[in-house]
Amino acid sequence: MSLRTEIAEQPRVVQRLLDEGWPEARQLGRALTRVEHITLVARGSSDNAATYGKYLFESIAGIVTALAAPSLVTRYQAPPSYAHGAVIGISQSGASPDVAGVVAEGRRAGAVTIAFTNQPRSKLGRAAEHVFELRTGPEREVAATKTYTATCVGLALLAATTAEARGRSALSLAVSPKRSRKP
Numbered sequence: 001m002s003l004r005t006e007i008a009e010q011p012r013v014v015q016r017l018l019d020e021g022w023p024e025a026r027q028l029g030r031a032l033t034r035v036e037h038i039t040l041v042a043r044g045s046s047d048n049a050a051t052y053g054k055y056l057f058e059s060i061a062g063i064v065t066a067l068a069a070p071s072l073v074t075r076y077q078a079p080p081s082y083a084h085g086a087v088i089g090i091s092q093s094g095a096s097p098d099v100a101g102v103v104a105e106g107r108r109a110g111a112v113t114i115a116f117t118n119q120p121r122s123k124l125g126r127a128a129e130h131v132f133e134l135r136t137g138p139e140r141e142v143a144a145t146k147t148y149t150a151t152c153v154g155l156a157l158l159a160a161t162t163a164e165a166r167g168r169s170a171l172s173l174a175v176s177p178k179r180s181r182k183p
Helices: 003-008 010-031 045-061 097-108 123-127 146-165
Strands: 037-042 064-067 085-090 112-117 130-133
Touching: 003 010, 010 112, 010 130, 010 146, 037 045, 037 097, 045 064, 045 085, 045 146, 085 097, 097 112, 097 123, 112 123, 112 146
Parallel strands: 037 064, 037 085, 085 112, 112 130
Antiparallel strands: none
């Protein structure tokens, strides 16, 4: 299998996620209704998806969102407070010890914890209270293609369902302020 083949699979992966992921995203959105903040934790290309998720959660759902510094938990044993919040770990394989460690610490602190992974039974999946499965099938190439795209789509679904559960319009950014004004 080539990288080109994996890239060509992305439309089917996105369609599957849209078809199958909504119920899961709605349930998770309800779980995030009362959180005061969200911490996203990821490594590598998943960290780029987390930055996109930060924009989504802040702009659509109205929740202050930060990117974790995993070494505070895993190396220095000096975790920030995750109380009254949520910790969302993102890892294609779910095997990243740093990501799973931050999610586990968030869970110990009473935060809502969610794993975004292609491997629900992975270390990350077991560390989290909830799992959002990416449904990409095997990622065979080194460069994340399907899982990166699926993560971005999944984060958009979760931000939208969280906004709706909090009584906000999930389409809040779809209409510019200039267009929404009546003449």
